[in-house]
Amino acid sequence: NAGVTQTPKFQVLKTGQSMTLQCAQDMNHEYMSWYRQDPGMGLRLIHYSVGAGITDQGEVPNGYNVSRSTTEDFPLRLLSAAPSQTSVYFCASARAGGAYEQYFGPGTRLTVT
């Protein structure tokens, strides 16, 4: 199993550009989530999903969109990038209804200039 994969590993955007961060898992997990981590800070939840077709907002959802058309994939879209979105983005998945032991991807380091 590859676990949770994220692409790209690094990305530089200009202000106003849009892009999609990809996240995929091969563990058939119902629960998937996106976090951002700013320097010296903990992780903050952006959006999460408890199954295909179901998404919900987390703590810091503004400026981001998500969709969940399949169990495996949970892309995160930045609509119009801003310097405040410079961060490291982590995707995670877990089996819902149990221990919610989240498995995290390696992260995407995004810089917005």
Place this chain on the structure above:
Amino acid sequence: DAKTTQPTSMDCAEGRAANLPCNHSTISGNEYVYWYRQIHSQGPQYIIHGLKNNETNEMASLIITEDRKSSTLILPHATLRDTAVYYCIVRSGTGNQFYFGTGTSLTVIP
């Protein structure tokens, strides 16, 4: 969901037990306590979780006080590879959100 308070940093001698405290004084009856850790800039790693009873697994032990207002994560024999940021998180039994906070930076000293 209840929030947690942790010390910013701690040191521990290699081979000794590392005891990491967490305060969650506003925890509700159906909220679980989770511990994760993050080594360098990798994705966090699940360690353990519990509701009321003390829990133990191959990585650590979790001690929850009787009033559930605080807990302690115990790494029984710390190694250099345990140097990481440790996050204590409270999650509602019916909720789907995890609030990580800023965690405790544990340094294991040779």
